[in-house]
Amino acid sequence: MTAIPLVDLAAQHAQVADEVAEGWAEVLAKTAFIGGAPVGAFEAEFAAYCGVAHCVGVGNGTDAIELALRALGVGPGDECVLPANTFIATAEAVARAGATPVLVDCADDTLLIDVDQLESVVGPRTKAILPVHLYGQTAPVERIRPIADAVGAAIVEDAAQSQGARRHGRAAGSLGDIAATSFYPGKNLGAYGDAGGVVTDNADLAQRVRLLREHGSPRKYEHPELGFNSRMDTLQAVVLSAKLRRLEGWNTARRAAAARYDDLLAALPSVGRPVVLDGNEPVWHLYVVRVADRDRVLAGLNAAGIGAGIHYPVPVHRTGAFSSLATGSFPVAEKTAGELLSLPLFAEITPAQQERVVEVLSGLVP
Ligand SMILES: Cc1ncc(COP(=O)(O)O)c(C=O)c1O
Missing domain, CATH: 3.40.640.10 (Type I PLP-dependent aspartate aminotransferase-like (Major domain))
Structure with a gap:
């Protein structure tokens, strides 16, 4: 594959x-x-x-x-x-x-x-x-x-x-x-x-x-x-x-791909799908889902040749550079940093590629 x-x-x-x-x-x-x-x-x-x-x-x-x-x-x-x-x-x-x-x-x-x-x-x-x-x-x-x-x-x-x-x-x-x-x-x-x-x-x-x-x-x-x-x-x-002339078309293709993931992932209730704010027309720079035991799921995807990623694994206040901000309390950022998983998404991704991503994911989540 x-x-x-x-x-x-x-x-x-x-x-x-x-x-x-x-x-x-x-x-x-x-x-x-x-x-x-x-x-x-x-x-x-x-x-x-x-x-x-x-x-x-x-x-x-x-x-x-x-x-x-x-x-x-x-x-x-x-x-x-x-x-x-x-x-x-x-x-x-x-x-x-x-x-x-x-x-x-x-x-x-x-x-x-x-x-x-x-x-x-x-x-x-x-x-x-x-x-x-x-x-x-x-x-x-x-x-x-x-x-x-x-x-x-x-x-x-x-x-x-x-x-x-x-x-x-x-x-x-x-x-x-x-x-x-x-x-x-x-x-x-x-x-x-x-x-x-x-x-x-x-x-x-x-x-x-x-x-x-x-x-x-x-x-x-x-x-x-x-x-x-x-x-x-x-x-x-x-x-x-040169790229700007094509951007609207590419963003439209990204929206279609995001909608396809939404449909495919509806069958996996343990995978949290992205939530779009009312009034927004997103361009899906990333398609970020939420899963329990994320590091194991990510490793499984990567082992199957699927280039999933994390955006971002460490909130700003947990970086060494901004440790001075670590006294603040940001519980949602802390919790979600361990759940976030970015699935492959680009304008040219095919339905078959997306089906494969979700098929592999389905074998890794409850
Ligand atoms: C949210 C956000 N802000 C700022 C930047 C910084 O951009 P650059 O890498 O071009 O310096 C990036 C991208 O890397 C980003 O994703």
Whole structure:
């Protein structure tokens, strides 16, 4: 039986290979590897896709969060609130900006930030709230808005896993004040290396990010403030433009695959299926189920050649890097970290592959 990967990047590359080769040949002929027309074109296309006025291409998704925070003026002495169940990068970017991450637990059904707990942690030092649109579904940002407004905090969406996701018809990236996304290769819209983007409707914030990503420099050799080097490579912009044209189709295929898993897994009541929040149109970056004795089940799947994974095995406060946050209590994140299991899901997955995944899974759960 052939292996089934968690994500099949080769199948995706086959669809854009000619376009990428042509675009890369032009970049190579011009030897213009930084900036240039392909980056500007992609920024305009992605901003339009998200329904906002501005996109600034940067080096990766972690930098995108940090740059968004710095553009807002977040720094030492400030607090930023984020969920305990996320990739460490969300907390890392806050700490790198000089601010203090403040965690809240996740909701037991959707695994998104638990909005009911926000009011008890925000205060005068809160400069930003970072809802993470985890696994491809958006957090309920409209419920976070009044809580953020009450303390004068900005909403910075972590939209790394949600390119194309919608909430009440509005795209991820357009729901807060500014949003950061990652184009890491395995994302729904993935580059061929590291890349990220900051999107916003706010022209001033976009301009601040543009300066910061380029050594704080409005013009060559003028550096009124300390910045970074975090630009999107021209070669990556070519890939991303080619893929963006296909993203809606790929996300539709992911939805169909998620619905197929939902149907197949209905026969396995001990497997907890993902819960979608009312008003959400997810893009299924990951299809995450919950099982008892997860490590044994995962090992069984992997032994059968099925590339299942865990997102995430360790909540932020249980990492060494953020052990200072371990005094908090995040029981849902702690409990679910031992149950989560991501099944293979990508646009090209076939019904036969999904049936095989569920067949093997059915032999491993009660
Ligand atoms: C939720 C989340 N935030 C931030 C990031 C960071 O993105 P990058 O790996 O491009 O730095 C990722 C992806 O890795 C992510 O999944």
